[in-house]
Amino acid sequence: MFSNIDSHDLPAITSLLNAISDPAVLLNLDYEICAANDAYRRTFANEEDILQRHCYEVSHGYSVPCDQAGEHCPLRQCLDTGQRQRILHIHNTARGREHVNVELSPICNDAGDITFFVEIMQPLQHRDSLPGQPMLGYSSAYTRMLELLSRAAPSDISVLLLGDSGTGKELAAQYLHNHSQRSSKPFVTVECSGLTESLFESELFGYEKGAFTGATQKKPGLIDAARGGTLFLDEVGDIPLPMQVKLLRLIETGAYRPVGSITPKQADFRLICATHRQLEDMVAAGTFRQDLYYRISPFPVLLPSLRERPEDIVPLATHLLQQLSPQRPLQLSDAACEWLTSQIFPGNIRELRNRIERAILLCDSNLIEPQHLQLPQRDTPALPATAAPLPAGLPLMPLDQLEQHYLQQLQQQYEGDNASLAQALGVSERTLYRKLRSLRSQKIDNQPF
Numbered sequence: 001m002f003s004n005i006d007s008h009d010l011p012a013i014t015s016l017l018n019a020i021s022d023p024a025v026l027l028n029l030d031y032e033i034c035a036a037n038d039a040y041r042r043t044f045a046n047e048e049d050i051l052q053r054h055c056y057e058v059s060h061g062y063s064v065p066c067d068q069a070g071e072h073c074p075l076r077q078c079l080d081t082g083q084r085q086r087i088l089h090i091h092n093t094a095r096g097r098e099h100v101n102v103e104l105s106p107i108c109n110d111a112g113d114i115t116f117f118v119e120i121m122q123p124l125q126h127r128d129s130l131p132g133q134p135m136l137g138y139s140s141a142y143t144r145m146l147e148l149l150s151r152a153a154p155s156d157i158s159v160l161l162l163g164d165s166g167t168g169k170e171l172a173a174q175y176l177h178n179h180s181q182r183s184s185k186p187f188v189t190v191e192c193s194g195l196t197e198s199l200f201e202s203e204l205f206g207y208e209k210g211a212f213t214g215a216t217q218k219k220p221g222l223i224d225a226a227r228g229g230t231l232f233l234d235e236v237g238d239i240p241l242p243m244q245v246k247l248l249r250l251i252e253t254g255a256y257r258p259v260g261s262i263t264p265k266q267a268d269f270r271l272i273c274a275t276h277r278q279l280e281d282m283v284a285a286g287t288f289r290q291d292l293y294y295r296i297s298p299f300p301v302l303l304p305s306l307r308e309r310p311e312d313i314v315p316l317a318t319h320l321l322q323q324l325s326p327q328r329p330l331q332l333s334d335a336a337c338e339w340l341t342s343q344i345f346p347g348n349i350r351e352l353r354n355r356i357e358r359a360i361l362l363c364d365s366n367l368i369e370p371q372h373l374q375l376p377q378r379d380t381p382a383l384p385a386t387a388a389p390l391p392a393g394l395p396l397m398p399l400d401q402l403e404q405h406y407l408q409q410l411q412q413q414y415e416g417d418n419a420s421l422a423q424a425l426g427v428s429e430r431t432l433y434r435k436l437r438s439l440r441s442q443k444i445d446n447q448p449f
């Protein structure tokens with residue numbers, strides 16, 4: 001029947017595969033499913049006969065192998081390297097599209113040539129960061145990010161979550177905690193921006209009675225609250241330099257002293273940090289300690305912005321619609337989907353969420369149209385009124401030169417507030433920094449138009 005498998009062998013191979021509790025199949029070199037265990041049939045086959053069908057067609061509905069459809073193909077990689085491969089893929093299941101951890105191992109003949117593969121699949125269950133708050137996204141940029149999270153979650157490694165505002169860094173931190181061995185212990189968030197030095201110490205380390213005016217009783221700190229669990233330092237890039245030293249000491253020694261106490265205490269937490277800032281640039285500028293940067297960043301994960309995953313906008317908007325208005329059977333019209341996909345959301349998912357929340361209130365029927373989603377004035381944040389219009393009769397010049405003049409002028413108007421400037425221009429701060437860097441390196445003259 002199939003390459004090298006006799007139909008008489010099928011029951012024995014199937015019962016071997018049944019020894020694996022996760023869904024598993026035997027594949028041949030032609031990507032055909034030669035045998036499948038019961039768990040696979042229950043999870044993915046949906047009562048269909050899947051033997052002799054191609055894995056890429058059953059799993060993804062493709063007519064060609066994944067690597068020819070622009071995705072990573074573990075079978076191809078396994079063939080190329082001869083090694084076991086692990087990857088996070090999106091599979092069609094009876095419940096719809098789901099992320100699945102795929103592990104593919106080669107089986108060789110006596111001559112050492114690969115003849116078959118055993119593929120074991122673990123659906124990435126409980127993708128919820130919080131109850132009812134799934135990490136939603138099917139684009140390859142998002143799937144790659146989710147794969148990193150799922151690999152890091154079970155270990156105790158410190159993770160640094162990077163990404164623009166509203167990309168889901170806090171949700172990702174919750175996900176890491178919920179899928180870690182510390183998940184039954186507390187998840188404690190420290191909002192680092194705006195903390196003064198004394199507040200930082202007393203909030204984080206706690207204090208003894210009488211340690212300072214107003215300390216009428218002993219108070220445990222957030223490190224105590226996170227004992228055994230996860231400490232999430234949000235906006236870690238906003239911690240001023242004097243406090244960075246204290247944080248570094250804590251991370252390096254695991255020891256701290258409550259304010260007013262002489263007895264050191266031992267901390268026990270897994271550290272997750274997040275920032276929308278470019279920490280490497282801050283290290284270069286001397287505003288973030290290099291030693292602290294290395295301590296918090298052994299496993300950096302970049303959360304993609306919505307601009308990098310426009311195909312996720314409509315699924316996200318649909319999910320938000322159901323989440324924010326569970327009682328009403330609201331839907332997005334085709335025009336609304338088209339409009340949403342064409343938009344730039346500098347505030348990412350948070351901004352999308354705000355638009356949906358507003359549209360729910362404005363829509364009287366069950367169909368959300370573009371006008372419910374559009375803001376009254378402009379759809380992209382307007383530049384301030386002080387932004388000078390380009391003068392008429394502007395000499396013809398290369399576009400990149402024009403961009404440089406324009407950015408230079410805007411930078412003066414924004415007085416160095418690059419975060420606001422980036423938002424107004426609809427680009428990430430990272431992109432703006434890159435453009436400004438090239439502007440500085442080219443030393444264009446400072447003349448306005």
Ligand SMILES: Nc1ncnc2c1ncn2[C@@H]1O[C@H](COP(=O)(O)OP(=O)(O)OP(=O)(O)O)[C@@H](O)[C@H]1O
Nearest residue numbers: 134135136164165166167168169170171276349350
């Ligand atoms: N993948 C996702 N699926 C569904 N909702 C999401 C996803 N990512 C983020 N959200 C929602 O978007 C909003 C913003 O997410 P979150 O607060 O985690 O972003 P953030 O990157 O931490 O933002 P900031 O840097 O401004 O603090 C929240 O309401 C969150 O529930």
